[in-house]
Amino acid sequence: MIRYLRSTLLVLVILEVSGKCGNSATWADARITGPFTCQADFSLAGLEGVLDSLASLQNDLVQLLGVAPAKEPIEIYLFHDKATYSAYMKRYLPGVPERKALYVKNQGPGRVFAFWSRDVEVDLRHECTHALLHASLPLVPLWLDEGLAQFFEVSAAQRAQGHPQLDGVRRNVRRREVPKLQTLENKVEVAQMGRTEYRDSWAWVHFMLLGPPAAREELKAYLADIQHNTPPGRMSTRLANRLPQLDTLYVGHFR
Numbered sequence: 001m002i003r004y005l006r007s008t009l010l011v012l013v014i015l016e017v018s019g020k021c022g023n024s025a026t027w028a029d030a031r032i033t034g035p036f037t038c039q040a041d042f043s044l045a046g047l048e049g050v051l052d053s054l055a056s057l058q059n060d061l062v063q064l065l066g067v068a069p070a071k072e073p074i075e076i077y078l079f080h081d082k083a084t085y086s087a088y089m090k091r092y093l094p095g096v097p098e099r100k101a102l103y104v105k106n107q108g109p110g111r112v113f114a115f116w117s118r119d120v121e122v123d124l125r126h127e128c129t130h131a132l133l134h135a136s137l138p139l140v141p142l143w144l145d146e147g148l149a150q151f152f153e154v155s156a157a158q159r160a161q162g163h164p165q166l167d168g169v170r171r172n173v174r175r176r177e178v179p180k181l182q183t184l185e186n187k188v189e190v191a192q193m194g195r196t197e198y199r200d201s202w203a204w205v206h207f208m209l210l211g212p213p214a215a216r217e218e219l220k221a222y223l224a225d226i227q228h229n230t231p232p233g234r235m236s237t238r239l240a241n242r243l244p245q246l247d248t249l250y251v252g253h254f255r
Contacts (some may be wrong), residue, residue, distance in 0.1 A: 002057035002221065005058055008142040014143065016132075018121070023093065024041065024140065026039075026041065027039040027040060027041055028040060028041050028042055028043060029042065029043050029044045029045075031044050031046075031051055033054055033055040034052040034054065034055030034056075034057075034058050035051065035055075035058055035069070035070045035072075035073055035074050035078050035127065035132070035135070036051075036054055036055065036073070036074050036075075037073055037074070037075050038051060038054075038076040038078060039075070039076065039077055039078070040077075040079070040080070041042070041078070041079055041080055041084065042078075042079075042080040042116070042150050044078075045211045046111055048141060050120065050121045050124065053125065053155065054076075054124060054125065054128050057125060057128055057129060057132060057152060058070065059133060059157070060152060061129070061132055061133070061136070064209060064216075064224055065148075065219070065220060066223060066224060067133070067136045067137060067222040067227060068136050068225055069187070070131075070132050070136055071135055071136060072109050072110070072129065073109050074109060074110045074111070074112065074131045074132070074135060075109050075110070075111045075112070075171075076111075076112045076113075076114070076124065076128070077111065077114075078111070078112045078114055078115070078116065078120075078124075079113075079114070079115040079116065080115070080116055081115055081116065082115050082117070082227065084115070085114070085115035086098060088113075089113065096205040100114065100115070100117070100119070100123050101113065101114035101115075101123035101127045102114070102127065103127040103128075103130040103131050103134075103218055105131075105134055105255075109135075110131040110135055111131075112124065112127045112128055119131075122153045123153075125147070125152060125153045126149045126150065126152075126153035127156070129148055129149040129153065130145060130149050130223065133145060133148065133149075136227070137223065137226050137227055138226065138227075138229060139226060140226070141185065141235075142187055142188060142189075142190070142193065143181075143184035143185060143193075143197070143200075143204075144201070144205070144235070146198055146201045146202075147192060147198075147201035147203075147204055147205035148204050148205055150163070150165065150198065150201070150202040150205070151163075151202060151206060151209065159206075159207045159209075159210070160210055163202065163206075165198075165199050165202045165203065166169060166206075166254075168199050169202075169203045169206075169254055169255075170254055173250075173251050173254040173255060176251060178247045178250050178251060179196075179200035179203060180206070181204055181235060181236040183232070184197060184200055184201055184204070185234055185235065185236060203215055203254070206253075207249075207253050208239075210253075211249065211250075211253040212242060212243060212249055212253070213244070214242050214243055215239060215243060216241075216250075217242075218235075218238050218242045219235075219240055221238075222235055222238060234247075236243045
């Protein structure tokens, strides 16, 4: 299950390949779905279900988080195998650590790169969640960015009980261990995020979206402040003020 725990790299770079990514001679097929334009070096016939699941992400984020729809289109580049993907990334993004999938944002549209595998839908949903958030909000704290991407990387039917992170969180809860949100908020570099931090980020997002209604309301208010360029403060402080018995509620939620 390591695919859910991978260290996703958010790369903020100026691409020198803006003309090359969109070169129609490179891509065998292209589809538009929701805010996404997907180009692939193989036929996308039969992948309508995967693409439709990406289109539904936009509605999920709007309805569950209260964020505005993406303000710009998002480009997806899909390769038929890992070797082709790796060669492309090394040529056009040299020096970037290799990941199964990658979200890249420069001064233009956000771009998602991935290769076909049995996990491609999870990989795409994860990176496209990053892309949608950054196409709507001026900033997203790292822990929240990764927590939300993990939450939405699985289908809607799996979000409550079907994510692989859940077992680890429940084991900790049985020991009445509650991760410190303040510690997560202090992480500002992807290199500071390990398996524990990814798990804990997912757990707090799960608690806020599927736990007490007041927690979800506070998350939506927090994101609304970001959207309107109002200093949001720290989520840990806001939750503690809104829910005085926060640790008890967290434990109860996962039990």
